[in-house]
Amino acid sequence: MSKSEDTESRTHDSSHDTKLMHIVAHTPRGKGILDCIQCGRCTSSCPMARQTSRYNPRRLMEMITIGLKEEVLSNTPWYCLSCFTCVDKCPQGADVGEVIFAIRNIAAREGHIPPGIKAQGGNIIDTGKISNPTKSILKQRQEMGLPEIEPSDTEELLKILRKTGFDKIIGHK
Amino acid sequence: MKDSKSVLVVGGGIAGIQASLDAADRGFKVYLVEKTPSIGGRMAQLDKTFPTMDCSICILAPKMAECYRHSNITLLTYSEVQDAKGSIGNFEVAVLKKARHVKEDKCVGCGICTEKCPVKVPNEFEMGLADRKAIYMPFPQAVPRLTTIDEENCLFFQKGTCRVCEKLCEAGAIDFDEKPEEIVLNVDAIILATGFDVFNPKAITAYGYGKYKNVITAMELERLICASGPTDGYILRPSDGKEPESVVFIQCVGSRDQRYNPYCSSICCKYAIKDAVLIREHHPEIDTYVFYIDLRAFGKGFQEFANRSKEEYGINYIRSNPGEIREDPITQDLTIWYEDTLTRTIKPLTVGLVVLCTASIPRPDNKKLSELIGVELDDLGFFRASHDIDHPVDLTVPGVYGCGFCLGPRVGDIPHSVMQAGAAVARMSEELAGMEEA
Numbered sequence: 197m198s199k200s201e202d203t204e205s206r207t208h209d210s211s212h213d214t215k216l217m218h219i220v221a222h223t224p225r226g227k228g229i230l231d232c233i234q235c236g237r238c239t240s241s242c243p244m245a246r247q248t249s250r251y252n253p254r255r256l257m258e259m260i261t262i263g264l265k266e267e268v269l270s271n272t273p274w275y276c277l278s279c280f281t282c283v284d285k286c287p288q289g290a291d292v293g294e295v296i297f298a299i300r301n302i303a304a305r306e307g308h309i310p311p312g313i314k315a316q317g318g319n320i321i322d323t324g325k326i327s328n329p330t331k332s333i334l335k336q337r338q339e340m341g342l343p344e345i346e347p348s349d350t351e352e353l354l355k356i357l358r359k360t361g362f363d364k365i366i367g368h369k
Numbered sequence: 370m371k372d373s374k375s376v377l378v379v380g381g382g383i384a385g386i387q388a389s390l391d392a393a394d395r396g397f398k399v400y401l402v403e404k405t406p407s408i409g410g411r412m413a414q415l416d417k418t419f420p421t422m423d424c425s426i427c428i429l430a431p432k433m434a435e436c437y438r439h440s441n442i443t444l445l446t447y448s449e450v451q452d453a454k455g456s457i458g459n460f461e462v463a464v465l466k467k468a469r470h471v472k473e474d475k476c477v478g479c480g481i482c483t484e485k486c487p488v489k490v491p492n493e494f495e496m497g498l499a500d501r502k503a504i505y506m507p508f509p510q511a512v513p514r515l516t517t518i519d520e521e522n523c524l525f526f527q528k529g530t531c532r533v534c535e536k537l538c539e540a541g542a543i544d545f546d547e548k549p550e551e552i553v554l555n556v557d558a559i560i561l562a563t564g565f566d567v568f569n570p571k572a573i574t575a576y577g578y579g580k581y582k583n584v585i586t587a588m589e590l591e592r593l594i595c596a597s598g599p600t601d602g603y604i605l606r607p608s609d610g611k612e613p614e615s616v617v618f619i620q621c622v623g624s625r626d627q628r629y630n631p632y633c634s635s636i637c638c639k640y641a642i643k644d645a646v647l648i649r650e651h652h653p654e655i656d657t658y659v660f661y662i663d664l665r666a667f668g669k670g671f672q673e674f675a676n677r678s679k680e681e682y683g684i685n686y687i688r689s690n691p692g693e694i695r696e697d698p699i700t701q702d703l704t705i706w707y708e709d710t711l712t713r714t715i716k717p718l719t720v721g722l723v724v725l726c727t728a729s730i731p732r733p734d735n736k737k738l739s740e741l742i743g744v745e746l747d748d749l750g751f752f753r754a755s756h757d758i759d760h761p762v763d764l765t766v767p768g769v770y771g772c773g774f775c776l777g778p779r780v781g782d783i784p785h786s787v788m789q790a791g792a793a794v795a796r797m798s799e800e801l802a803g804m805e806e807a
């Protein structure tokens with residue numbers, strides 16, 4: 197078969213963390229990494245992969261396997277929509293969608309949550325919503341005669357978020 | 370070897386045929402039991418065969434005829450094993466000969482009955498791509514060369530009317546009163562050669578088999594590409610009878626898939642290469658793509674064949690397992706979304722015909738035979754060898770042997786089925802001779 201573009205990224209040098217795959221496999225929801233045969237069916241079906249070339253779940257599994265830790269813990273896993281199409285399609289039960297949760301957890305533990313995601317977390321704490329309507333949307337609603345948006349009741353939610361340390365993980369003040 | 374030794378062979382595909390011929394040539398009295406009206410099995414349905422690209426039926430037909438003629442072989446077609454007891458050197462087997470309603474000694478195979486029979490049903494041999502009649506010869510080279518009435522579809526058996534075939538048959542071969550017959554055989558040994566079934570890809574709904582007319586299986590393609598098949602060897606789409614501009618093969622459909630069959634079926638990469646080459650030979654203008662996970666072209670000369678298929682025949686190989694197929698409802702063309710895993714590009718490809726290379730799976734017959742004879746099945750439903758390394762063709766009851774695909778996807782091709790047939794006969798002779806000395 198034709199030679200892969202990135203043969204050099206497959207050779208082992210100091211930038212490869214050979215333990216990464218085992219760490220992922222032992223993280224809750226991460227054991228599917230051991231079953232991937234790199235067939236590409238997940239990426240062929242993934243709705244996000246069709247939108248942006250920056251996201252490719254098969255490649256993510258490959259990067260975990262060859263230990264490209266920096267790339268794995270970058271913005272990449274946060275593109276996943278958690279639609280689980282890949283889990284449904286994978287012939288090996290490698291559960292990519294689940295593995296992505298595992299690597300997001302590792303990323304969070306190691307302080308690699310992208311700022312945009314942190315901001316969304318902050319929104320949840322502050323308002324109970326992941327994102328809030330912009331001024332122009334509020335104006336449009338008014339023009340269309342739609343009711344005002346009620347603030348969410350966040351009391352119970354806040355208890356959970358504090359107990360689990362969510363606010364600290366995302367650095368919320 | 371005394372000429373009184375006898376063996377029952379179950380299954381008349383290439384493996385069972387070869388085992389029968391080898392045993393008969395060694396002086397065994399052979400009873401070859403085949404459940405369908407003719408011997409031949411899957412090999413009879415194939416067009417050309419890898420690795421030599423010989424015409425399949427041209428190699429098989431002389432062997433089938435030899436089985437019919439050989440003085441040591443009794444063919445029991447349209448028959449099934451009903452009961453079995455005893456042990457090595459002394460098995461007692463009951464075989465049910467179903468009623469064909471056509472007398473073997475009278476039918477001359479002229480086919481007038483078939484021509485005039487008013488009932489049409491899907492033709493199994495042609496994988497449903499053509500029809501046959503209620504009285505039929507399964508395929509032109511069938512052995513034995515006579516017709517069979519299929520009671521389930523015949524107007525006489527269902528409604529008491531018609532009898533057209535009886536009126537027209539000049540040989541007087543039609544016999545509506547024939548009853549099934551039970552035959553009891555005493556044999557020294559048993560060889561099982563029940564072969565394989567083809568996985569039904571309807572289960573994988575994203576590929577649309579059964580819904581999209583232009584998604585077919587490789588077994589169906591074998592008939593389409595065969596000069597004596599329903600399209601005289603032209604590649605024509607089921608939806609509109611037109612030649613497609615491009616054809617895609619998808620590998621590992623239902624194989625290497627934990628939800629269906631976890632194993633590699635061992636033959637589909639090789640037959641896909643073969644069929645892709647045949648398409649280009651018949652129609653050089655058709656673009657041909659093979660979507661594979663790993664191209665398992667193992668065995669003598671196969672990697673070279675795969676390379677030639679690229680270089681000389683221009684077959685496009687894409688390392689990807691596509692996620693879904695969508696049909697354009699107007700053109701009935703098919704769009705496949707895939708990631709080329711070598712270049713990491715994600716894109717759609719629109720083609721006229723898709724061929725699914727489906728898994729080879731155990732026949733349900735294995736279960737019944739295992740219960741009757743006492744031999745074990747493996748976890749997949751194929752016959753278990755008594756020892757996979759030491760005794761790969763001995764089954765778990767002494768005096769019972771296996772050959773061909775019913776042993777599972779070891780190397781499930783024709784040359785290996787033939788080798789295993791020879792091995793099974795050799796092991797049988799050895800063990801029976803050992804008993805005599807003891």
Ligand SMILES: Cc1cc2nc3c(=O)[nH]c(=O)nc-3n(C[C@H](O)[C@H](O)[C@H](O)COP(=O)(O)OP(=O)(O)OC[C@H]3O[C@@H](n4cnc5c(N)ncnc54)[C@H](O)[C@@H]3O)c2cc1C
Pocket residue numbers: 379380381382383384385402403404405408409410411412415417418419420448449450562563564565566587588591636640643729732734735738772773774775781782783784786
């Ligand atoms: C699409 C396709 C293309 C292929 N192309 C090639 C190729 O080019 N070259 C190659 O080497 N191989 C090829 N193969 C593989 C080849 O078909 C097999 O190797 C071969 O058919 C195996 O022979 P067999 O006798 O074991 O099984 P089968 O051919 O399946 O024969 C088994 C026989 O047993 C009979 N039977 C089953 N159960 C019973 C029962 N209970 N009682 C009585 N009879 C029974 C069946 O009716 C059948 O006649 C191809 C396979 C496929 C699917």
Ligand code: SF4
Pocket residue numbers: 231232233234235236237238239253254257285286287288289290291292
């Ligand atoms: S995760 Fe599953 S579908 Fe994706 S490449 Fe690996 S084996 Fe294939």
Ligand code: SF4
Pocket residue numbers: 238241242243244245253275276277278279280281282283292293
């Ligand atoms: S769960 Fe994530 S990786 Fe899987 S298909 Fe959906 S978006 Fe793609």
Ligand code: SF4
Pocket residue numbers: 482485486487488503504518519522523524525526530531532533534535
């Ligand atoms: S009697 Fe049955 S088999 Fe004979 S011609 Fe009529 S339908 Fe066909």
Ligand code: SF4
Pocket residue numbers: 620621622624625632633634635636637638639663664665726
């Ligand atoms: S032989 Fe090829 S197509 Fe068939 S299961 Fe094995 S790898 Fe897949």
